[in-house]
Amino acid sequence: MSPDEMRARLAELTTEADELRAFADAVERGDHDDEQSIAAAVARLLPIPEPKKGFFGGTKGKSRQEQERERIDLVRRAQRSTLILHALNRVNKEIYPEIHELKFKLATL
Incomplete structure (x- = not known):
């Protein structure tokens, strides 16, 4: 590979x-x-359990809507993390080593 090709x-x-x-x-x-x-990922999760009744008849814990929002946020964070991980792995494991190798070769010419 010529120096001009390496620079390109x-x-x-x-x-x-x-x-x-x-x-x-x-x-x-x-x-x-x-x-x-x-x-689709949220739909594949286990169903949300019924809220427990408290000692005095009221429910304790989070409502179904709150639990559903938490599940959606959890899946969203997982998908974002996966995409970011794939992109940064490509940069760190494939692109940067080749960049360093090309810089070294160009410096030794």
């Missing part, structure tokens, strides 16, 4: 790493939430 590849990899980091930031903000997938 280095620029491509740097751009891709920046794009993946921007994607991870957008996922963390919620820009890439897939609401249909989240709803």
Whole structure:
């Protein structure tokens, strides 16, 4: 590989790493939430148990709606974490090693 090709590849990899980091930031903000997938994952969870009756007849604990919101938030956080993990793993395990190798080769020419 010629030095010009190495520089071009280095620029491509740097751009891709920046794009993946921007994607991870957008996922963390919620820009890439897939609401249909989240709803499907929540539907596959075990049913919400009936609220327990308290000593004086009232229910104790969280309402069904609160529990449902918690489940949705849990699934949403899990999906976001997975997307972020995939993006950052690609950057750290595939792109950065190649960037470092190309920089080393260019420095030794």
